[in-house]
Amino acid sequence: MHDIKWIRDNPEAFDRALKRRGLAGEAQRLIDLDEKRRAAITAFEQAQARRNAASKDIGEAKKAKDEARANALMAEVNDLKTKLAELEQASKDADVMLQDSLATIPNLPLDEVPDGADEHGNVEHHKFGAKRDYDFTPKQHFELGEALGMMDFELAAKLSGARFVVLKGALARMERALGQFMLDTHTTDHGYIEVNPPILVRDDAMFGTAQLPKFREDQFRAGEDFWLIPTAEVPLTNLVREAITDEAQLPMRLTACTPCFRAEAGAAGKDTRGMIRQHQFTKVELVSITTPEQAMDEHERMLASAEEVLRRLGLHYRVVTLCTGDMGFASQKTYDIEVWLPGQNMYREISSCSVCGDFQARRMNARYRPKGGNPRFVHTLNGSGVAVGRALIAVMETYQQADGSIAVPDALQPYMGGLKVIEKKQ
Template sequence: MHDIRLIRETPDAFDAALARRGIAPVSSEVLAIDEGRRARIAAAEAALAERNAASREVGAAKAKGDDAEFQRLRALVAEKKDEIARLEAEAGAADGALRETLMGIANLPYDDVPDGADESGNVEVRRWGTPRSFEGKPLEHYEIPGAKAGFDFEAAGRLSGARFVVLRGGLVRVHRALAQFMLDTHVDKHGLTEMWTPVLVRDEAMVGTGQLPKFAEDSYQTTNGWWLVPTSEVTLTNLLAGEIVDGASLPRRMTAHTQCFRSEAGSAGKDTAGMLRQHQFEKVEMVSITRPEESRDEQERMVGCAEAILQGLGLPYRVVMLCTGDMGFSARRTYDLEVWLPGQDTYREISSVSDCGDFQARRMNARFRREEGARPEFVHTLNGSGLAVGRTLIAVLENGQQADGSISLPEALHPYLGGRTRLTPTGELA
């Protein structure tokens, strides 16, 4: 959410920043609501002062025996009481309208974010690794013999419909090993604190991280009002909602492995084959909470954490900075990591690492004090995938495929697989 004072003081600059994201000017609409709200608050305060003054004079009029003045003042007090109630109700309605409007406005990009209307405006920062050569055209993950036996899309369709998958046998163990490798790396090497959090949350948590109110159709809601989390960014970030923490405790760096749920609204016809785009998937998430001046360096550190997973698995990838038109709603700057998928002959997103500034913190009122007695300030929040487990599995399968249909597995996973090093052409670990 945005600071209304920023919009009051620099409306043109605010609109110009939104224009970089392709969003029409909104400052005049916001300020009109704000001015109406402030006018009603001022009128209510003036009416309260008049009522208080009249209340003080009632006793004096009664003591003088001036019944006419006594009745006039009593009527004035009652009138002002009704007027105050009306003005406060109107101010409350205007405050709600202002908050709802601000809640629907995307975050402002940092100055160093490249301008662009869509993903074509993204800027490549660096690459790591060299895609290997294959004899013939490499297969996509669901076509490789060594993996094919472990995928059952038909059974998943009978159980749940499209965009679900049943995994079995050795493939499940590789999937589980990947998640464990990610967690162990983040905890043991990167110093993140492992958390375990719910996958069902209230409205307030989804509002806090920006999924609500604008993007309700992208998530699933239960009949009793809970939301299934699209990522544990929601729960990890909201751990500080409504809190004022000691600045000395920052940064807080957390990771969690959870099931995630997305409706994939608007993705009809995209990535329908295989398990690239699913309604239910697993992800190891990273969240950092920092002081404002630390968030830029923290974002670079988080990108490095995600890169370390890909490097540890020997998977070629590239890092791109998203342009203004391709960033998520809550982000001020985002780096995407895109892993090489030989079956598709292209790089595909496997992690997004975003600096949200104080945007989410304002929505959830998450603050810190630099020292005892200091004025509370909003924290900065950052989140990133470290990594999406299913997409990492896809990358491991496609990059490790062999001519005989077997799949060579990354050395980093061998300890998690009991020393087994590959999937045979029939899908067994060996």
């Protein structure tokens, strides 16, 4: 959510930044809506003041035994009661119009974010490791999983339809192991606090992190009152909503491993085979709540924390800075980590780490109190630390062997009961 006062003071800068995101100028339209809101509030306040003054004058007129004036004033007060209700509603309606408009406008990119219309404008930041050489043609994860008898998409389709999977045996255990390994890494080595949050949240929580209203079609509704979370970013970030946190508690670093749910409304025909794009998936999320001064350093720290997971798993990846046309709605700047998948012969996103400034904090009314100062909005950051299902895919494709078995990375073996190789049971 944007600060309308800042927009009024900096309309050219606001429109210039939105243009970088491919959007036409919005400043004047928003300022006009704000003028209408301010005028409606003024009219209401003036009518309220006149009613109060007239009510006081009634008493004075009655003291002076001026019945005619008292009656005229009482008639005016009665008229004002009706008018006040109308003016109050008009001011509320004008405020809703402004807030609704502000809620649909994305965050402004930082100056260092590269310009671009889509993913082709992203800029490679750095790489880790190298592509492995195989003396056979690497298979994709679903070919490996189905041949092992541990990955079943047809059975999942009978239960739930497309974009679901049933994992069995050692692959099911490996997915669980990956989540535990990531949580242990982030809590023990990176200073994150583990949280087990609800995966059903209300409208206000989804609005706070900007899934609503713009991305309603991408979400799964659960009855009238709840939404299934698309990521643990939603409950974790909203833990500080409508609160004032002491500055000494910042930066606050939170992590969770949860099921996540996405409708994939715009993904028709994309990644229809395998586990790349599922309606239900598991993800380890990282969230940081900071002061404005801490946010950019925290962004680099969060990226390094996510990278460390892939490094310990021995996976080749690259980091790219997303351009203005490819980054998320609430983001000021985003790094994507793209892991190399030998079976697909391409890089695929496995983590996004974003700094959001006070964009989400304004939607949540989340503030902190500096020592000796007035409350200020916190800054929020979120990132995948990392997507568990995609990590499973990357491990399967990277560690596959010629006979279709899968070597278990050293980092995961303690979580797999010492198992070193996943192979088909005879």
